[in-house]
Amino acid sequence: MSLKQKLQEDMKSAMRNHDAASLSTIRMALAAIKQIEVDERIEVDDTRFVAVISKMVKQRKESVRMFNEGGRNDLAEKEQAEINLLQNYLPEMLDDTAIEAAIKDAIANVGASQPSDMGKVMGILKKTLAGKADMSEVSKKIKQLLA
Structure with missing residues (x-):
């Protein structure tokens, strides 16, 4: 099963479990993947999928830093939850x-x-x-x- 298919299956599972936070994050990731597929008229492979998800994680890490500096811990926690979910679709980081x-x-x-x-x-x-x-x-x- 490709990473994209795994993400789609996890979306169905989140829908069944009424997990709104996970569902929102997964839909956002699928939208980013779909946007690339439409713009470039390609089928996203696992390598490109990892690159897109990595970029999303990087953006959220920057948001967490900025929210913490601005004293918005509630928004920082929301972004951190998204990071934790998205990292499940990335390969394990090297030491x-x-x-x-x-x-x-x-x-x-x-x-x-x-x-x-x-x-x-x-x-x-x-x-x-x-x-x-x-x-x-x-x-x-x-x-x-x-x-």
């Missing part, structure tokens, strides 16, 4: 040691030795770590290792 090992392998493969080689390293890592690591954190680690 720091695995990420650092992947970065070192990519640096060795490219022969990178200076910060100007960062683009080559990121090009390799985007393919292998997409959805499995926060790419902004990966970028920071690459900068540290090449500095």
